[in-house]
Amino acid sequence: MSHPQRIQPTTRRARSVRRRLRAIAATGVAALTLTGCLSGGSSGGGGGDDDPIVIGISLPLTGDFSEPGKGVQRGYEAWASYVNENGGLLGREVELEILDDQSNADRVASDYEKLINQDGVDLVFGPFSTRLVVPAAQVAKDYGYLFVEPAGAAEEIFTQGFDNLFYAAPAVAQDHYAYLADHIEAMPEDERPETAAYAAMDDPFAQGTAYGLKDRLEEMGVETVVDEVYPPNTTDFGSIANKISDSEADIVVGGTQYQDAVNLIVALRQLDYQPDMATFSTAPTNPEFPEAIGDQTEGILSPTGYTPEAEWETNAEFVEYYTELNDSEPNEDEANAWTTGQVVAAAVEAVGCAEADPECQQQLIDWLRDNEVQTVVGPLTWDGEGRPQGAHLIQQYVDGEIQIVLPEDAAEAELITEKPEW
Structure with missing residues (x-):
């Protein structure tokens, strides 16, 4: 059984909000009635301003893809730590809820189903490997969630009709x-x-x-x-x-x-x-x-898609922070995970919401369709299917x-x- 790993804070999510999100997801209501997530740039959503923004993730921490999967985990955790040390998102701390999908496509789908439908996470980040991205992206699409992923570059990713998906790297496979x-x-x-x-x-x-x-x-x-x-x-x-x-x-x-x-x-x-x-x-x-x-x-x-020596605007700070945290420089897996966080954060800050509300999620998706994001792998833009336009x-x-x-x-x-x- 997958056991979630929580990254700070661990128990600050309001239980009443959890129950409300789960009930709404289970009954299929199209829009949440929680305060905030309006185009005017509200910082609220799942509760008070002190509630963390919970991000659900499933990664192959065991099995065939465990080596790069752990690299993606390190990148995600470093990004969350950095964000929390620098004021959070919309003034709220970020909390990661990470499950181990054991490199199994069926398990990754059930993990995201649990994260969204049972745990009521506010946002999701993608897993590692095309084999796992496809079923995970389908679950996210079914629930109307933005889905930014760090390691699914095969062409089949972009021919499934995932209008919610964005690949956080410079080029497809x-x-x-x-x-x-x-x-x-x-x-x-x-x-x-x-x-x-x-x-x-x-x-x-x-x-x-x-x-x-x-x-x-x-x-x-x-x-x-x-x-x-x-x-x-x-x-x-x-x-x-x-x-x-x-x-x-x-x-x-x-x-x-x-x-x-x-x-x-x-x-x-x-x-x-x-x-x-x-x-x-x-x-x-x-x-x-x-x-x-x-x-x-x-x-x-x-x-x-990445080198620590790249002169992109935020890369030097990323390398310094990651190296101090892990006693080694980041490689491509860690960088793409950090980039995933940057891409989602850019949309969240621009739109002003980060909630499991279909209207908020669609605003995040629409903003990324129309804007360029500066990242540690360079400036990223995407076509209508989520392909990055780089090399x-x-x-x-x-x-x-x-x-x-x-x-x-x-x-x-x-x-x-x-x-x-x-």
């Missing part, structure tokens, strides 16, 4: 490798890779990143010699690694999360397969990645550190075009 594809296309033809091997987790996001690059490379005439899809719980990559090694592909592309990428790389190294280029989604940006695979990180590429950076391990190499105007280091042996 298919576009994550756009800058790398542009660079390869600009290379002299005799220097481009001629063959490519793809190994992707059976996951919409992971496949979306790998196949977005695959489409571009095939348009350039790069031949696909291996195309393998594996279940999310795969741990033995011997067979896939053998196929890739036997193909002698010039570039290997992994549509990966974290542990699968580590296991695949270890298996490829054991076979002494040496590609000219190697790129994996998500995993190389994880701070545990170098320790997990050893010293041979040099030249490995990965798309990222991911390309990072690479250079001199033992992961650094931005593309696009050139944002580069921290020069791209290594031929990967050293691993």
